[in-house]
Amino acid sequence: MDRVPVLKIGDILLVSIQVDMEDQLALQLQDDLAERIVETGCHGVIIDITALDIVDSFVGRTLSSIAAISKVLDADTVVVGMRPAVAITLVELGLSLQGISTALNVERGMELLARSRDEEELLPPDEADDEVTASS
Amino acid sequence: MDRVPVLKIGDILLVSIQVDMEDQLALQLQDDLAERIVETGCHGVIIDITALDIVDSFVGRTLSSIAAISKVLDADTVVVGMRPAVAITLVELGLSLQGISTALNVERGMELLARSRDEEELLPPDEADDEVTASS
Numbered sequence: 001m002d003r004v005p006v007l008k009i010g011d012i013l014l015v016s017i018q019v020d021m022e023d024q025l026a027l028q029l030q031d032d033l034a035e036r037i038v039e040t041g042c043h044g045v046i047i048d049i050t051a052l053d054i055v056d057s058f059v060g061r062t063l064s065s066i067a068a069i070s071k072v073l074d075a076d077t078v079v080v081g082m083r084p085a086v087a088i089t090l091v092e093l094g095l096s097l098q099g100i101s102t103a104l105n106v107e108r109g110m111e112l113l114a115r116s117r118d119e120e121e122l123l124p125p126d127e128a129d130d131e132v133t134a135s136s
Numbered sequence: 137m138d139r140v141p142v143l144k145i146g147d148i149l150l151v152s153i154q155v156d157m158e159d160q161l162a163l164q165l166q167d168d169l170a171e172r173i174v175e176t177g178c179h180g181v182i183i184d185i186t187a188l189d190i191v192d193s194f195v196g197r198t199l200s201s202i203a204a205i206s207k208v209l210d211a212d213t214v215v216v217g218m219r220p221a222v223a224i225t226l227v228e229l230g231l232s233l234q235g236i237s238t239a240l241n242v243e244r245g246m247e248l249l250a251r252s253r254d255e256e257e258l259l260p261p262d263e264a265d266d267e268v269t270a271s272s
Binding site (some may be wrong): 003004005007008009010014016018019048050051081105106107110 | 139140141143144145146150152154155184186187217241242243246
């Protein structure tokens with residue numbers, strides 16, 4: 001397989017990772033996702049890792065960099081479907097998924113994204129401006 | 137990989153097929169889907185085949201049998217994301233996807249399922265009863 005499909009559902013892009021992440025595939029996924037975010041104007045990315053038995057440091061870094069890229073393009077990233085064993089291994093290995101929110105499943109991920117979106121929109125205009133200035 | 141993830145989104149189960157369908161994987165997917173339909177009471181199944189370069193007769197049969205099983209469990213199946221080349225090959229090979237609806241992408245598949253569901257619900261009770269009797 002040459003690329004992981006990116007599915008658009010409403011305001012969200014959904015990616016289900018089912019194969020081992022190799023360098024080329026990971027880079028391709030980053031490119032595809034960035035392009036689709038710009039093209040669709042989606043505000044959320046959900047990455048499903050139900051099928052992954054192992055999340056090693058490379059996969060962890062890939063997920064973090066996807067989240068960072070999405071953030072710059074004004075989209076939040078949520079990783080869903082992590083297996084209990086994967087969570088345990090992550091902690092045992094001391095790996096942290098920097099900048100990544102997690103949720104139990106796709107539906108909860110969607111709720112999380114909708115909630116965080118609502119909160120941003122509820123921010124008073126002044127404060128929102130300050131935030132933009134501060135981070136630029 | 138031992139199984140294809142089945143994701144629940146609202147009233148719909150979403151399956152994204154990204155790897156070559158082998159006997160064991162296809163059977164496992166049928167089992168998983170049937171179980172999830174019963175467990176969740178979902179009324180629709182969307183199978184995304186964006187990642188498939190080829191749909192041969194085995195994959196065609198698998199999709200048809202998934203659609204048939206879902207139908208008995210009161211769920212409709214829509215196949216989405218078929219590549220142009222796959223559609224051409226299907227026709228050239230004379231393969232028909234029996235009992236399967238198709239849609240261009242996940243969102244249109246969801247609309248299709250919602251529409252067909254609405255139509256069923258709009259059926260007057262008498263007629264609906266007749267239909268059940270006729271098909272049993």
